[in-house]
Amino acid sequence: MRLPKRFRNISLILGAIIVLAIVVCAVFAPYLSTHGIEQMDMRNRFSGPTLAHWLGTDNFGRDLWSRLIYGARVSLLIACISVFASAIIGTAVGLAAGYFGGWTDLVLMRITDIFLGFPAIVLALAIVAVLGPGIVNVAIAIIVVAWTEYARVVRATTLMLREQNYVQAAKALGAHPLRILVKEILPNAMGPIIVLASLGFGTAIISESALSFLGFGLPPPAPTWGWTLAYGTRFMRDEPWLAIISGATIMITVLGFNLLGDGLRDALDPRHLSRAAGRKK
Amino acid sequence: MLSYVIRRLLLLIPMAAGMVIVTFCLLLLIPGDPASVLLGQEASAEAINNLRTTLGLNDPWYIRLGSYFAALLQGDMGRSIFQNQAVSEIIAGRLGATIELAVVALILACLIGISLGVLAATKQGSLIDTVSMIFAQLGVSMPVYWLGLLLMLLFAVTLGWLPSIGRGVPLPEALIAAITGQPGVFLDSLSHIILPALALAANSAAIISRLVRTSMLEVLREDFVRTAYAKGLRRGRVVIRHALRNALLPVLSVIGLRFGALLGGAVLTETIFAWPGLGQLTITAISQRDLPLIQGIVLTFAIIFALVNLVVDLLYAAVDPRIRLG
Numbered sequence: 001m002r003l004p005k006r007f008r009n010i011s012l013i014l015g016a017i018i019v020l021a022i023v024v025c026a027v028f029a030p031y032l033s034t035h036g037i038e039q040m041d042m043r044n045r046f047s048g049p050t051l052a053h054w055l056g057t058d059n060f061g062r063d064l065w066s067r068l069i070y071g072a073r074v075s076l077l078i079a080c081i082s083v084f085a086s087a088i089i090g091t092a093v094g095l096a097a098g099y100f101g102g103w104t105d106l107v108l109m110r111i112t113d114i115f116l117g118f119p120a121i122v123l124a125l126a127i128v129a130v131l132g133p134g135i136v137n138v139a140i141a142i143i144v145v146a147w148t149e150y151a152r153v154v155r156a157t158t159l160m161l162r163e164q165n166y167v168q169a170a171k172a173l174g175a176h177p178l179r180i181l182v183k184e185i186l187p188n189a190m191g192p193i194i195v196l197a198s199l200g201f202g203t204a205i206i207s208e209s210a211l212s213f214l215g216f217g218l219p220p221p222a223p224t225w226g227w228t229l230a231y232g233t234r235f236m237r238d239e240p241w242l243a244i245i246s247g248a249t250i251m252i253t254v255l256g257f258n259l260l261g262d263g264l265r266d267a268l269d270p271r272h273l274s275r276a277a278g279r280k281k
Numbered sequence: 282m283l284s285y286v287i288r289r290l291l292l293l294i295p296m297a298a299g300m301v302i303v304t305f306c307l308l309l310l311i312p313g314d315p316a317s318v319l320l321g322q323e324a325s326a327e328a329i330n331n332l333r334t335t336l337g338l339n340d341p342w343y344i345r346l347g348s349y350f351a352a353l354l355q356g357d358m359g360r361s362i363f364q365n366q367a368v369s370e371i372i373a374g375r376l377g378a379t380i381e382l383a384v385v386a387l388i389l390a391c392l393i394g395i396s397l398g399v400l401a402a403t404k405q406g407s408l409i410d411t412v413s414m415i416f417a418q419l420g421v422s423m424p425v426y427w428l429g430l431l432l433m434l435l436f437a438v439t440l441g442w443l444p445s446i447g448r449g450v451p452l453p454e455a456l457i458a459a460i461t462g463q464p465g466v467f468l469d470s471l472s473h474i475i476l477p478a479l480a481l482a483a484n485s486a487a488i489i490s491r492l493v494r495t496s497m498l499e500v501l502r503e504d505f506v507r508t509a510y511a512k513g514l515r516r517g518r519v520v521i522r523h524a525l526r527n528a529l530l531p532v533l534s535v536i537g538l539r540f541g542a543l544l545g546g547a548v549l550t551e552t553i554f555a556w557p558g559l560g561q562l563t564i565t566a567i568s569q570r571d572l573p574l575i576q577g578i579v580l581t582f583a584i585i586f587a588l589v590n591l592v593v594d595l596l597y598a599a600v601d602p603r604i605r606l607g
Contacts, residue, residue: 110295111299114296117296119586122579126307129566132312213424215568216567236438251427
């Protein structure tokens with residue numbers, strides 16, 4: 001089976017490979033890990049990459065590879081929760097604002113603007129500070145800002161779609177607005193939502209690891225990537241690879257989701273593809 | 282134009298009010314009795330009672346919200362629980378350092394982003410284009426705190442060229458010192474700010490470069506560019522004077538949005554480089570769960586962001602009449 005031509009772009013394929021690799025590592029972490037995440041090997045402290053410890057060990061001799069693949073579970077779980085919840089909230093707001101227009105649009109979009117006006121990490125930190133740490137609370141902190149982007153994009157798409165003949169026809173037949181939104185408009189707005197969700201995974205992973213890095217994410221012993229990186233910085237001067245490898249893991253994962261998102265955007269929105277590629281002179 | 286400015290200013294009022302409400306709601310989010318939660322389990326009943334009075338927790342929420350609004354209108358953001366000082370005073374003492382860092386980062390981001398974007402667009406399909414876009418993709422994906430650490434490791438620890446932490450004399454003062462014959466002071470300030478600003482700028486530079494590339498590619502196909510070439514103008518002049526000026530219009534609004542991101546990113550950068558700004562204060566406030574201070578900081582960030590966007594919108598309307606007439 002061959003992929004349709006529009007899905008055959010390097011960005012999408014490379015992104016999908018990276019994301020798939022990370023997801024496989026996370027799902028099969030118990031089988032892929034070589035050591036327990038808290039298992040200490042004091043004779044091999046700061047061992048550097050070896051056959052026994054593929055990515056080296058920390059100051060307690062804990063295996064970095066095992067910690068990172070278990071950390072992938074935490075990051076992906078929080079990213080999943082926050083992306084799905086933001087997509088649902090943002091899409092509902094965007095659909096309502098775009099379809100009903102008038103005061104509904106005005107009020108919903110002003111609320112969106114207000115949330116968009118807060119620097120994401122500052123608001124996320126404040127929310128975690130009042131709610132306390134925990135997977136759900138960290139996810140909530142990310143959702144509070146992330147839904148706004150879906151709302152704006154879905155509203156813009158809905159404004160365009162509501163003028164389409166098939167939507168007008170459904171209206172003329174007396175279909176309930178909720179039915180029109182769910183059956184007619186939403187399926188046609190899915191392209192931008194999927195693209196945003198893919199890019200949103202990257203943003204959520206960066207936010208989660210930033211919170212953990214600052215010490216406000218999941219408390220230890222949860223092997224979050226941000227915490228592993230923050231821990232590695234303590235030994236930055238003499239044993240820099242701990243921080244370098246943890247940071248690179250975050251970057252490669254985010255890169256994967258960003259490439260996937262960009263590739264999907266090109267595949268699902270031909271106008272964007274032509275804009276991005278331009279015409280060669 | 283005047284009516285557009287007034288309309289835009291009026292829109293700022295409900296926006297600011299909304300931001301105040303969101304900030305106020307942080308207190309309502311605290312599970313259980315906020316005073317006991319904020320002071321911790323070991324706090325005495327008297328201390329908890331005092332804090333309840335300070336935070337107005339004995340009143341219903343709408344009275345508290347009203348008082349919060351009234352106090353804010355007089356510039357009163359409350360008192361810090363742990364620093365025994367007015368929140369506005371604490372913030373004012375730190376704001377300059379953060380603005381300085383964000384502004385320098387924004388300048389760097391624009392310089393790097395626009396240069397790379399123009400290069401990539403004019404050499405589309407070449408190695409320069411590929412390298413620029415790889416840089417852009419990495420810049421967008423790289424956590425700011427990790428890049429900060431890498432820069433510190435390379436330029437401060439390994440090469441020893443730049444200081445790893447701290448801040449020199451504030452840049453405006455250092456600039457005056459340089460003019461009055463003390464260039465060393467200015468260079469010292471510059472050496473302190475360059476690493477945190479570069480770390481902070483990378484993400485925005487990447488986004489700007491991608492945007493400039495796309496925008497330039499569109500503009501380079503326009504008729505007026507072809508006409509400029511047909512008139513016999515040199516390539517550099519056409520690209521810079523004709524194409525870039527038009528291509529930068531859509532980028533302008535994004536630059537405003539980037540300033541907000543830079544303020545947020547400053548929280549992380551300041552922590553790594555021990556930059557004594559609002560970001561570092563945020564971490565202290567959150568570690569201590571100093572709610573009035575947290576609320577003040579969040580609100581300050583949001584209001585600065587709103588004001589910067591207002592300025593960018595007005596600039597945008599000034600250079601593109603379609604915006605204010607549309």
